[in-house]
Every structure is written in structure tokens, then in C-alpha cells.
Amino acid sequence: MQNVQAYIDEHKQRFIDELIDILKIPSISADSAYKKDMLTTAEAVKEALQKAGCDTTEICETPGHPVVYGKKIIDKNLPTVLVYGHYDVQPPDPLDLWNSPPFEPVIKETELHPEGAIFARGACDDKGQMYMHIKALEYMTANNELPCNVKFMIEGEEEVGSEHLGWFIKNNKEKLANDVILISDTGMISKDVPSITTGLRGLAYMEVEVTGPNRDLHSGLYGGAVGNPINILSKMIASLTDENNHITIPGFYDKVEELSAEERTKMAEAPYNEEEYKKKLNINDVYGEAGYSTTERGSIRPTLDVNGIWGGYIGEGAKTVLPAKAFAKISMRLVPDQDWKKISELFKMHFESIAPEAVTVNVTAHHGGFPYVTPIDTEEYQAASKAYEDTFGKTPIPQRSGGSIPIVSLFEKELESKIILMGFGLDTDAIHSPNEHFGVWNYLKGIETIPNFYKHFTEAKK
Structure with a gap:
């Protein structure tokens, strides 16, 4: 028998190589052209679970991508941990901003990662973090250290909602029955300041289409006379926030939970340096809702952002065209107690109401x-918390995240379990961006820490 650190040291290269093999598969759930790659990745995850020690593994069909x-x-009288993760990844666009191909993983040293980081789409979100749990199970089964039961539910549609x-x-509540759900799809403050995510923002994702004339028009003949x-669309989007970056949609803030001064003071105790923050992003200044700090804007406050906008001519050179249509994708990050369905309705009503008669609007x-x-x-x-203390030598800081895992609230409602978010990524890992890395x-460190959670959780349940 080996302790976890000795086991990791012995198998380190294999652990890295196995992750790299899965990162090579372009499992892009948003694009139907990659359906075969999605299935290939699901098979690879299933095989990895088998090798790690699962007695039962299967690919479960859904109306979409499989789970x-x-x-x-090991003993029905012992508690059960359900591990959730996802094998799908974000589209890699824009490809020209990657320093290496997104599905040809490479390990490169960086300032924050002198020991190396794996650069590839999905490296951190979420293949790398999901695979930590599989390797942690391998260690526990190989060394007879698994103290309780474990189940895995690895999905293929997280990046599409x-x-x-x-x-x-x-349809599978009995199969998924558990005592706690463990997720690593979040991050921590830094390598020397561990943290546990205690909150996630919700999400409402919209697409808008603005239609003017029945065809593209000559901008000289029709410009100034027909609505562009x-x-x-640009004016409509600009009107969605005011001079204080406060969202102007009527009713948007009605259910927003306002944290007390005491809670905000406690949040401010987490290490943060605004100059370093700006330096990492190569920006001259931060920007956001007045009256809140940068960390608060990114965690406890709702937001509205344009994720994409297009229309007209965008090719090389000039084309003097007045386009017939314009489009945008807009996301809103939500906080307790906002209901994303209600917010979607409020957005739709407001966006349609501010459209001039010169155009028609479709909101999806x-x-x-x-x-x-x-x-x-x-x-x-x-x-x-004790698991982090074991491996980091210090108590982790509870921290709310600005990101969203839309299914988490459903887990608690349907499976009646608490969710623990043990993320090991950093905010500099460029998830959803070019040059994502882990x-x-x-x-x-994730592989080392996870078995300690099983140990402490099982002891608490005795």
C-alpha cells in the first residue's frame, strides 16, 4: 500500500498522458458536426471509470448527448458520494488567438505554473477537473482506501445548458441516490490560498434578432431614410444599462438578495490586489456597477453582457451595405433569489418594448x-474544509463564484442532497477563452485532496 502522494509520484506521467488523450477529442456539444466525437469521449470516460475500479459503468442515452x-x-450501509462532471467543452473560436491548436494539448511553463500547465480546450473546464476524480478513485481502490460508496454522473451537455x-x-433517482454530490467545475483563489466555492450565479441566455428592410440595401441610396x-440594435443594447451600469430592465432587481454589511466585510477579507488583477488582464481600469467592489461585481451582483453581435458585411475591404438584419447573444448572470425563467420573460418584454417602429424584433x-x-x-x-487543510496546510476560504453551473440547484431539489464545490482551477486558466490551460x-493537487474528502465525510456520517 502507498499513501496518496507516493502513488501520484509513481504514476504522475501516466495521469498526465491519459488526460492529454481525452483532451485531444473535440467534444464540442454546441456543434452537431462533433456528435461522433462526443460519443468517442463518452466511451473514453466509461473506459477510464472501469479501469479506475468502478464495478458498473454504462453510457446512458438521453434525448441529447449521453450521460x-x-x-x-462496497457496503450499502455506508454513505454514498455522487461525483458530477462534464465531458463536453466550449467551441474553441476564435482559433487565430490560440498559441497552439486547441485540441493538440501541450505542456508549457508559465509564471504561475513553473512546473507546467496543460494548454487545450477543456483542460480546466471540465475534463481536467473531472478526471481528477477518476484518478482519485483509482488510488483509493488500488490501495484499499475507499471508505464509502461512490457513483459518477458525467454529462455531455453542460456547455449548452x-x-x-x-x-x-x-428518470433515474434511485440510480443516483446519494448522501452528498461532489463537483469540481469551479476554482480557488490561488495555489497558496485554497478556497471552497459556496455560491454560484444563475444564468439566463438570450438571442435577439432585429429585422429592418426585406433585403440588404445600398447605404448611399437608402441610408438615413430606412432604419439600419x-x-x-446597438442603441437598444446600450440602453439596457444606465450611467452607473445598473440594468434598466423593469423588475430585474426585485428579487435580488442584498448581502449584509457584515457579509460584505467578510468577503473583503479574501486576498485581492486590484493592480495585479488589471495587470493580468492587461487593462487600464476595472468597469462595472457603481457602489460595489470588483470582487462583489463578479460574484454577488447580477450582470448583463453581450456575448456576440453580428450583421451586415464583415469581409475584407468595403461594401456599402445597409443590412436587413442584425443579431446579438446576451447573457445575464443572476443571484439569489432571481428566477431565470422570470428574468427571461422580463428581458423579452422590455427588449420588444424599446424597439422603434422601423424594425421588428424576435427574442429567443x-x-x-x-x-x-x-x-x-x-x-x-x-x-x-478538512480535506484542504490536510493537503494545503491551511483552512480554505469560503468564496462565492461568478460562474454558473445551471444544473446544481436541480440536484438539490430532485436528489435532496447537499452539493460541495471543490474546484482546483485558477481565474487565470482562460476557461471559455483561447489558450485555456490547467x-x-x-x-x-486535486487528486491528492479528493480522497481526504471521502475519509472525513465518511467519519462524519458514522
């Missing part, structure tokens, strides 16, 4: 999710 399920039950995971959960959809709600907050006084959270140190 990979695995379990190892987990549209069919709710269907899968509702791009000009109008793509997907969304509810915000989530986990208390820090539970035995589940305390088990996670530090080798972080990857191996």
Missing part, C-alpha cells in the same frame, strides 16, 4: 439556470 454513469458500492440532464435525473438594424431564450448557495456549517462542507500542480 456516463459508473459506481462502486444541461438541457436533458434534468430529464435524466428525474445594426445601428438600432436559449437556456438558463438558478443560482445556488451552500451553507458552511454543514458536515459536508466541514469534510471538504496547471499540472493543480491537477495533481
Whole structure:
């Protein structure tokens, strides 16, 4: 038998090589052209679970991309940990901004990762973090250190809103029955300041289409006389926030949870340097809602952002065209107690109401999710805190995240379990962006820490 650090040291290169193999597969759930790659990735995850020690593994069909399920039950009287992760990734565009091809993983040293970081789409979000759990199981089964039961639910639609995971959960409650749900799809403050995510923002994702004339027009003959959809769309979007970057949609803030001064003071205790923050992003100044700090804007406040905008001629050279249509994709990050379905309705009503008669507007709600907050006084959270203390030598800081995992609130509702978010990524890992990466140190640290959660959680349940 080996302790976890000795096991990792012996198998380090294999752990890295196996992750790289999965990162090579372009499992892009948003693009139907990659459906075969999605299935290939699901098969690879299933095989990895088998090799790690799961007694049962299967690929479960859904109306969309499949869910990979695995379990190892050592004693029905012991508690069960359900591990959730996802094998799908974001589209890699724009490709010209990658320093190396997104699906040809490379390890490069960086200032924050002198031991090397794996650069590839999905390296941190979420293949690398999902795979930590598989390797942690391998260690525990190989060394007879698994103290409780474990199940895995690895989905393929997280990056498109987990549209069919709710269907899968509702139809498989007995299969998924557990005592706690463990997720690593978040991050921590830094390599020397561990943290546990205690809150996630919700999400409402919209697409808008503005239509003007029945065809593209000559901008000289018709410009100034016919409404230009791009000009109008730009003005409409600009009006969605005021001079204080406060969102102007009527009713948008009605249900927003306002944190107390005491809670905001406690949040401010987390290490943060605004000059370093700006330097990392190569920006001259921060920008956001008046009256809140940068960390608050990115975690406890709702937002509205344009994720993409297009229309007219964007090719090389000039084409004097007045376009017939203009489009934009807009996302809103939500906080407790905002309901993403209600917010989507409010957005649609408001956006249609501010359109001038010169154009028509079509608003589509793509997907969304509810915000989530986990208390820090539970035995589940305390088990996670002790696990970090074991490997980092210090108590982790509870921290709310600005990101969203839309399905998390459904987990608690349908499976009646607490969720623990043990992320090992950093905010500099460029998830959803070109040159996404995941530090080798972080990857191996996750494998080292996860078994300690199983140990402390099982002890708390005895």
C-alpha cells in the first residue's frame, strides 16, 4: 500500500498522458458536426471509470448527448458520494488567438505554473477537473482506501445548458441516490490560498434578432431614410444599462438578495490586489456597477453582457451595405433569489418594448439556470474544509463564484442532497477563452485532496 502522494509520484506521467488523450477529442456539444466525437469521449470516460475500479459503468442515452454513469458500492450501509462532471467543452473560436491548436494539448511553463500547465480546450473546464476524480478513485481502490460508496454522473451537455440532464435525473433517482454530490467545475483563489466555492450565479441566455428592410440595401441610396438594424440594435443594447451600469430592465432587481454589511466585510477579507488583477488582464481600469467592489461585481451582483453581435458585411475591404438584419447573444448572470425563467420573460418584454417602429424584433431564450448557495456549517462542507487543510496546510476560504453551473440547484431539489464545490482551477486558466490551460500542480493537487474528502465525510456520517 502507498499513501496518496507516493502513488501520484509513481504514476504522475501516466495521469498526465491519459488526460492529454481525452483532451485531444473535440467534444464540442454546441456543434452537431462533433456528435461522433462526443460519443468517442463518452466511451473514453466509461473506459477510464472501469479501469479506475468502478464495478458498473454504462453510457446512458438521453434525448441529447449521453450521460456516463459508473459506481462502486462496497457496503450499502455506508454513505454514498455522487461525483458530477462534464465531458463536453466550449467551441474553441476564435482559433487565430490560440498559441497552439486547441485540441493538440501541450505542456508549457508559465509564471504561475513553473512546473507546467496543460494548454487545450477543456483542460480546466471540465475534463481536467473531472478526471481528477477518476484518478482519485483509482488510488483509493488500488490501495484499499475507499471508505464509502461512490457513483459518477458525467454529462455531455453542460456547455449548452444541461438541457436533458434534468430529464435524466428525474428518470433515474434511485440510480443516483446519494448522501452528498461532489463537483469540481469551479476554482480557488490561488495555489497558496485554497478556497471552497459556496455560491454560484444563475444564468439566463438570450438571442435577439432585429429585422429592418426585406433585403440588404445600398447605404448611399437608402441610408438615413430606412432604419439600419445594426445601428438600432446597438442603441437598444446600450440602453439596457444606465450611467452607473445598473440594468434598466423593469423588475430585474426585485428579487435580488442584498448581502449584509457584515457579509460584505467578510468577503473583503479574501486576498485581492486590484493592480495585479488589471495587470493580468492587461487593462487600464476595472468597469462595472457603481457602489460595489470588483470582487462583489463578479460574484454577488447580477450582470448583463453581450456575448456576440453580428450583421451586415464583415469581409475584407468595403461594401456599402445597409443590412436587413442584425443579431446579438446576451447573457445575464443572476443571484439569489432571481428566477431565470422570470428574468427571461422580463428581458423579452422590455427588449420588444424599446424597439422603434422601423424594425421588428424576435427574442429567443436559449437556456438558463438558478443560482445556488451552500451553507458552511454543514458536515459536508466541514469534510471538504478538512480535506484542504490536510493537503494545503491551511483552512480554505469560503468564496462565492461568478460562474454558473445551471444544473446544481436541480440536484438539490430532485436528489435532496447537499452539493460541495471543490474546484482546483485558477481565474487565470482562460476557461471559455483561447489558450485555456490547467496547471499540472493543480491537477495533481486535486487528486491528492479528493480522497481526504471521502475519509472525513465518511467519519462524519458514522
